[in-house]
Amino acid sequence: MAQELWHSRGIKRFGLLVATMVFSWHIAAITLPQMPRNSGFGSAPHDFFGPYLRRTGTWGAWEMFTTIPYYHYLTVELLVKEMGNTEQTLGVMLPEFSEMSQHIRVMLYFLRVVWPDSLTQVYRDTYIQKVCNTYQEKFGRPAFSVTLIAKSLRLRRATDTAKDGVMGERQTYEKGPFRCKEPQGGTP
């Protein structure tokens, strides 16, 4: 049956040719935009195929594990300040403010929210605002600012670990404080 298909004539043959054009376009779209933007082609392939890739959900980059991971363990907490310097430390998972899950997706999310790039910056901004809104709903008081606190065991050099078996050393990173929008009241 299939061998007859490519022997077909007339409108069917034309349909098959159109289909091959679509397949070729798809192959070009998933391949050419993978070229670095600093190559001689610049960002032309990205700009040209970008709308197709986004509309069809076929966008993506293959940059997995391009360098070593940095952490042996990582968790993120929130330091939420209210008016009048009242503050409390909470977990990052909404809506319960529970402790950060160590699920791979949640880890990836907070890695990209705590250290955002141009694409994920907006996720940090909206996450902070969600924290502010959820805080007010849960505690009945407005939050003034939110600080992201990443507590980690940062991986040591492999040669050092080989000597004593200790994989990570404590490091804490603070990002913020980020002001909640439209705080009700004055400064803390």
Next chain:
Amino acid sequence: MIDAWLKFWFRGEDARAYALLRIALGIVCLINVIDLAPIANSLLSSKGIIDPEAANSWPNTFSLFFVSQDSSVVYAMLGLAFIASCALIVGFASQLAAAVLYFWTCSYSHLALPALGGYDTMLRLLTIILMVSPIGHAWAIDARWWRKISGAKRQVPRYGLVLVRWQILVIYVLSFWNKSPDTYWRAGESVAYFLMSNFAWFPSPWLTKMPILNTLLSWGTLIIELGVPFLLYNKRLRPLGFVLGWGLHLGIAVTKVYLFSLVIMACYAAFLDGDDIDKLCKISQRIMARLGIRRFALKLN
């Protein structure tokens, strides 16, 4: 010329290659749904950590969750994806099941961009190909229906397999391209760090005490990534490609990014031809016969 071009895309290939790909990807989609379920509410619902306003800043994308992020919608979609994964595995309304999974994968991907891994990209790319490919002609409930419509097809057009093969080639080559300039990969130190990191299920420093093995594994990863797609394309060297590639991905599967390994391993089915599948059937029949599951073993052909 046009004949050769059409033949390249539409030449017949064994329908069981599509069937293996369909079943394997159905299983991966099912695992993905189960994996997502415990965090779905936190990740995808309006009460969770992601605001659709952030996702909307990225133009030309679509997601059911842009319309509603109610918990009931999230769980209904999760349930639908579960059913569609099962349907894909058994080959019931296969292309429709692939379409549902494509819509589901795009929906959560376009909302939860920072929570994605390479496996989500793979699932989107593969489900869109399955949607338009003849995936229900063998080892499928749909095959009975196809037999009534147009007779049993042992051979079906290969365009879907060609697209998957190309995708795999692109991934491996780019993976090598992006890793090779890195200091740690070049020094042959990388694998030990992955085994100690928060990506490992059971972080351990054992490989740091074996620097030669660490270097062989790190460089081996790069060599395999560059070589495997070409080995898979070559009929004679294909078994070696399978052994090296699956070996690499089974190694990666000991980390929390096991889904990436599973989805790539599933794609290897696209490289199999009829002879390969006959051999696999014979091997599996022998194994099943030994295990006393003869009835099922006979049905495999």
